[in-house]
Amino acid sequence: MFKYILSRIGAMLLTLFLIMSLSFMVVRLMPMSLFENPETDPEIQRKLEDKYHLNDTIPVQYFYFMKDIITDLNFGISVKIRPGLDVFGILVSRLPPTILINFISLFISIPLGLIFGTIAALNRNTWIDHVISVLVIIFISVPSFIFGSVLQYTLTFALPIFPTLYDSQAVTFAQKMHSLCLPIVALSLNPTATITRYLRGELIENISSEYLLLARTKGLTKAQAIVRHAFRNSLIPISNTLIGMITGIMGGSLVIEKMFAIPGEGGLLVKSIFAGDHFLTVAVLIFYSAVSLVTILIVDLSYGIIDPRVRVGGGKA
Amino acid sequence: MAETMKKDVILSVRDLRVSFRAYGGLVQAVRGVSFDLYRGETLAIVGESGSGKSVSIKAVMGILANNAIIESGEILYDGKDLTKVKEEDFHEIRGHRIGLIFQDPLSALNPIMKIGKQITEVLRLKKGVSKAEAKEKALELMRVVGIPDVEQRFEQYPFQFSGGMRQRIVIAIALAGDPEILICDEPTTALDVTVQAKILEQINQIKKDRNLSVIFITHDLGVVANMADRVNVMYAGKIVETGTSEEIFFEPAHPYTWALLSSMPDLQTKDRLNAIPGTPPNMIFPPKGDAFAPRNACALKIDHEKEPPMFKITETHAAATWLLHPMAADSHVEMPASLKARIERMKRSGGLNG
Ligand SMILES: Nc1ncnc2c1ncn2[C@@H]1O[C@H](COP(=O)(O)OP(=O)(O)OP(=O)(O)O)[C@@H](O)[C@H]1O
Ligand SMILES: [Mg+2]
Numbered sequence: 011m012f013k014y015i016l017s018r019i020g021a022m023l024l025t026l027f028l029i030m031s032l033s034f035m036v037v038r039l040m041p042m043s044l045f046e047n048p049e050t051d052p053e054i055q056r057k058l059e060d061k062y063h064l065n066d067t068i069p070v071q072y073f074y075f076m077k078d079i080i081t082d083l084n085f086g087i088s089v090k091i092r093p094g095l096d097v098f099g100i101l102v103s104r105l106p107p108t109i110l111i112n113f114i115s116l117f118i119s120i121p122l123g124l125i126f127g128t129i130a131a132l133n134r135n136t137w138i139d140h141v142i143s144v145l146v147i148i149f150i151s152v153p154s155f156i157f158g159s160v161l162q163y164t165l166t167f168a169l170p171i172f173p174t175l176y177d178s179q180a181v182t183f184a185q186k187m188h189s190l191c192l193p194i195v196a197l198s199l200n201p202t203a204t205i206t207r208y209l210r211g212e213l214i215e216n217i218s219s220e221y222l223l224l225a226r227t228k229g230l231t232k233a234q235a236i237v238r239h240a241f242r243n244s245l246i247p248i249s250n251t252l253i254g255m256i257t258g259i260m261g262g263s264l265v266i267e268k269m270f271a272i273p274g275e276g277g278l279l280v281k282s283i284f285a286g287d288h289f290l291t292v293a294v295l296i297f298y299s300a301v302s303l304v305t306i307l308i309v310d311l312s313y314g315i316i317d318p319r320v321r322v323g324g325g326k327a
Numbered sequence: 328m329a330e331t332m333k334k335d336v337i338l339s340v341r342d343l344r345v346s347f348r349a350y351g352g353l354v355q356a357v358r359g360v361s362f363d364l365y366r367g368e369t370l371a372i373v374g375e376s377g378s379g380k381s382v383s384i385k386a387v388m389g390i391l392a393n394n395a396i397i398e399s400g401e402i403l404y405d406g407k408d409l410t411k412v413k414e415e416d417f418h419e420i421r422g423h424r425i426g427l428i429f430q431d432p433l434s435a436l437n438p439i440m441k442i443g444k445q446i447t448e449v450l451r452l453k454k455g456v457s458k459a460e461a462k463e464k465a466l467e468l469m470r471v472v473g474i475p476d477v478e479q480r481f482e483q484y485p486f487q488f489s490g491g492m493r494q495r496i497v498i499a500i501a502l503a504g505d506p507e508i509l510i511c512d513e514p515t516t517a518l519d520v521t522v523q524a525k526i527l528e529q530i531n532q533i534k535k536d537r538n539l540s541v542i543f544i545t546h547d548l549g550v551v552a553n554m555a556d557r558v559n560v561m562y563a564g565k566i567v568e569t570g571t572s573e574e575i576f577f578e579p580a581h582p583y584t585w586a587l588l589s590s591m592p593d594l595q596t597k598d599r600l601n602a603i604p605g606t607p608p609n610m611i612f613p614p615k616g617d618a619f620a621p622r623n624a625c626a627l628k629i630d631h632e633k634e635p636p637m638f639k640i641t642e643t644h645a646a647a648t649w650l651l652h653p654m655a656a657d658s659h660v661e662m663p664a665s666l667k668a669r670i671e672r673m674k675r676s677g678g679l680n681g
Contacts, residue, residue, distance in 0.1 A: 220434040224497065227388055227429075228449045229422025229504050232414060238448070239437050246439065318439055318484045 011314070011321060018310055022303045029299040030292075034075055037288045037295075038068060062086060085296075086289030091282055097293045101275070107176070108263065108274030111190055115197040115259050122198070123205020128241070130206065131213035142206065149203035154262035158196040158269050165192060175271040193270045197262050201255040208251050212244035246317050249309055256305045260298060337540050338364040338387070338425075338508060343400035343410075345382050345391065352611045356382040358564035359400070364508065369534065369541040371551040371572075373587065374561035377607050380544045381430065383561075384510050386410070387542075388427050389417040404508075422449055422504035428511045428530075432494035432518075436485040442496055443481035449503050468499040473529055491522035495529070502533065509534070510542045515550070527554060548591050552576060557643070560584050563608050563618035569637075570644035577670055580638075580646035582626070583619045585662045588669075601665075617648065625660045 059065055063074050078084040085097040092100055130142040149157075166174040177189035216222060217240045225235035260276075267276035275294055282290035314320045345357040357379040364370050372380050385391050387402055387409060402409040405424065412420065421427075429435040437445060446468060447461035456464065462481070469477040472495040485493060494514060501509060511530060515523035527550060534541050543554050551558055551572065558575040560568040560583065568581040579585055589601040605622035608614050614621060620630035629649050638651035649655050661667075 220429065220431060221437045223390055224429060224435045224500065225437070225448075226390060226418070227421050227427040228500050229418050229453050230449065231418045234452060239440070243437065243439055316439075318441075319486055322484060322487070 014314060015311060018307055022307045026296075026300060026303055029303075030076065030079070030296055031072070033292050033295040033299075034072055035068075037291050038071065058087070058089070079296075085293040088282075088287055088290045090285040090287040091278075091290060097289045100278070100290065101293050101297055104273060104275050104278050106274075107190075107272050108267065108276060110186075111194050111197060111266070111272065111274070112256075112259055112263055114190075114194050115201065115263075116256065118194070119198045119201035119255070119259075120205060122202045124209055126202070126206040127209025128213060130210040131217065132236075134210075134214055139210075142210075146203040146207045149199040150207065154196050154200055155265040155269060157199055158193065158266050161192045161196055162269070176273070178273060189270075190272070193263075193266045193272060196266055197259055200262065201259055204251055204255055204258075205248065208248050209244055212247055213240055216240035216243050246313070249313055249316065252309050253302075253306050257302050260301065335366040336363045337366045337404070338542075339403040340383070340387070341401045341403065343383065343386060343402065344398035345379075345386055346396050346398055347392065348394040348396065349611070353396075354610045355613055356564055356610055357386070358613065360561070360564070360566055361400075362559055362566060362569065364540055364542060366540050367538060368556040369531075369543055369554055371543045371545065371555035371558045372561055373545055373548055373551055373558055375546055375587075375603070375607055377610070378561045379564040379610075380546075380561055381512055384427070384512060384542060384544060387510065388421055388425060389414065390421075418453075422501075422506065423453065424506055425508040425510065426501035426504060426506035428494075428498055428501050428509065428514045430513045430516060432497050432514075433490055435497050436493055438485055440484075441481070442483055442485065442488070446496070446500050446503050449500075453504070465499070465503070468502055469496070471502070471533065472496070472499045473525070474499075491518050491526065494518060494522075494526055498526075498530070498533070502537070507540060508542070509539045510544070512544045513546070514543075516545075516547075523550075530554075548576075548587055560587065563613060564610060565618065565647065567619065567648070568646040570640070570646075574641065574644040577674060578640075578644070579662065579666075580640060580644070580651060581619075581648045582623045582650070582660075584646070585666055586619075586623075589663060589666050627655060627658055627660070 063071050075086075078086070083098055085101070087093075088095050088097055088100060126142055130139045133139050162174060165171050172192050173189045175189070176193075177185060180186040180189060213236075217236060219240070222235055222240050225239045226232065230238070263274070264276035264279060266272070267274045268280050271277070275297060279291065279294040279298070281287075282294065340360055340362050343357055343360045344355070347354040347356055360379070360383055362370070362372075372383070374380055382391070382395075386395075386397060387404075389409060389412060391397070397410050400410065404420070409417075409420070436442070443462065443465055446465040447456075447458075450456040450461040450464060451458065466477045466481060469480060474480050474492065474495055480488075480492075485496075488496065494517075498514070509530075514530065515526050518526065530541070530543075531554065533539065541554075543551070545551060555572050557571050558569070559566045560575065560581065562583045568575065568579065568584045570578075575584060576588070579588055586601075586603045590603055603622060604624075608618055608621070614631075615634070616632050617623075617626065617630040617635055620626040623630070627649055633649075635647045635649045635652075637645045637647045639645045640651065650658070650660055
């Protein structure tokens with residue numbers, strides 16, 4: 011098990027390294043000079059060029075770039091969006107709203123998905139199941155920004171219950187949440203539907219399994235058998251869908267943040283790409299990759315912990 | 328054996344009819360089955376695949392699939408008609424009064440729950456036994472069914488067990504509720520022959536030790552000889568012949584029983600296996616008359632037209648075939664000569680268990 015964890019972490023670090031290299035290459039090779047702004051003081055420009063070895067060859071730049079990040083989390087400084095400021099600092103300052111909406115979406119959609127999935131499975135082939143299934147198809151196939159605009163139109167313009175945009179003046183948590191409601195709802199629909207769909211399928215399969223029949227013939231009530239056997243066993247494959255869900259939510263939040271003017275990482279990424287603020291772009295990209303990789307790692311490891319066939323079976327996954 | 332026993336009926340199935348809603352229509356899986364289980368006996372139900380054996384006992388356990396309809400009949404146990412017991416109350420009977428051992432031990436255990444917990448679960452939940460006590464009892468049961476290293480095995484998962492071991496665990500689970508009736512649905516079909524023999528022996532031993540009444544389902548008549556006091560032969564959803572083991576093996580009366588016995592491999596003479604020709608009927612449109620007639624070379628004309636009733640041969644022996652009707656006496660249909668010879672040999676070599 012220990013070896014399994016180590017190999018997982020090793021694989022994750024390797025992937026992160028590759029992603030960093032790749033994003034460095036891609037962004038740096040894009041045809042946009044870092045210093046198009048004619049007003050930049052030539053003196054400062056020279057200093058920056060010195061500091062980041064911008065006049066050296068790309069491989070040398072790459073070496074210093076990696077070294078700075080690994081030794082002291084130095085991703086460089088922003089040149090366009092917040093000229094002169096440390097990129098890592100900008101990243102950190104943008105974190106709270108992104109974390110807030112992403113996590114809340116996740117924590118809403120998991121229990122909701124489990125509840126609806128269970129209801130659908132237990133009422134299989136009744137109208138309840140059919141209604142849930144239709145909603146699931148809609149919520150899975152339509153991207154979150156469409157729901158974002160629909161919600162924005164109906165609940166802020168036609169029926170003004172919520173503010174159209176994020177309220178950066180909000181002081182109390184309640185005020186903040188009020189202006190974050192719509193983006194969170196827009197982001198939660200898809201993952202909720204995903205979990206509902208998977209759990210329904212898994213539960214139906216497990217409920218009709220032989221071992222559930224055994225659980226009943228040995229004297230458990232139907233409810234006991236379903237909760238203790240079918241439901242528990244359905245959660246294992248479900249945990250795998252978490253990866254897709256989390257990356258899905260983050261991807262959705264790129265657009266949703268822009269749409270509701272939420273000052274988070276998503277908006278930052280979009281802006282920095284358009285402005286050609288390469289250091290910033292690379293930093294945000296790496297941030298997103300790191301979060302996905304850690305998610306995958308956690309899910310993988312917990313899969314190993316909850317599934318005895320992986321845990322006891324000895325490191326195969 | 329059965330004759331010497333006090334005839335105390337513990338479970339009585341009366342004219343049970345079970346159908347399934349399916350795409351092509353109603354599958355009439357069980358078409359009027361009646362039998363009694365006496366206290367302390369082993370009753371075998373024998374028949375080809377699809378004859379309705381599992382469906383009959385699933386009705387007894389109240390675990391029929393959702394598309395099943397109990398068309399008629401009653402299952403009398405302990406003063407109750409089990410066909411009328413509600414799902415909410417049935418768990419009082421399952422496991423605690425009537426235990427079931429499954430056909431397929433490989434998929435019957437929860438793959439991600441520890442073996443020990445799967446045995447203790449019922450004790451903890453339903454009998455309110457303390458954790459330590461439940462474990463003690465589970466370890467004891469594991470020893471009873473012949474598991475070595477019980478302490479260590481208790482903490483393991485099904486995938487760490489062989490097929491035979493899993494079936495032993497399934498038996499231990501069935502015994503955990505301390506039932507008085509044990510139903511074994513082809514408990515050894517999925518296992519290889521040596522393991523099969525050991526497990527059958529174990530079931531026999533447990534039956535004696537715990538004074539259980541056993542319904543033993545199989546399609547292998549060879550197994551029945553060593554296990555059963557009485558035998559019901561089932562075909563196409565009906566019991567076509569019933570009798571003591573001796574009667575079924577030495578004086579079979581129904582052509583289907585003849586065919587089943589002839590298809591039994593004979594180790595002594597290395598006789599060629601006479602597989603039963605044809606296939607069981609489609610139970611959406613069960614045949615008129617004797618359901619076995621289409622596969623029976625020497626079927627009478629009436630077999631194709633009218634369903635035979637049960638003809639009583641002795642107090643314990645009856646068969647549903649027109650051959651037993653007085654008017655069929657001049658039809659001269661008899662059991663195949665090869666079967667007759669084999670039965671003679673078996674009788675000479677010292678009876679069923681010899
Ligand atoms: N849920 C169901 N829906 C439709 N038909 C069913 C269902 N369950 C059983 N049947 C049908 O009922 C008939 C009897 O099945 P059953 O399982 O009792 O056979 P069996 O005698 O136990 O055979 P085997 O030796 O293969 O276990 C079969 O024709 C089967 O196809
Ligand atoms: Mg069966």
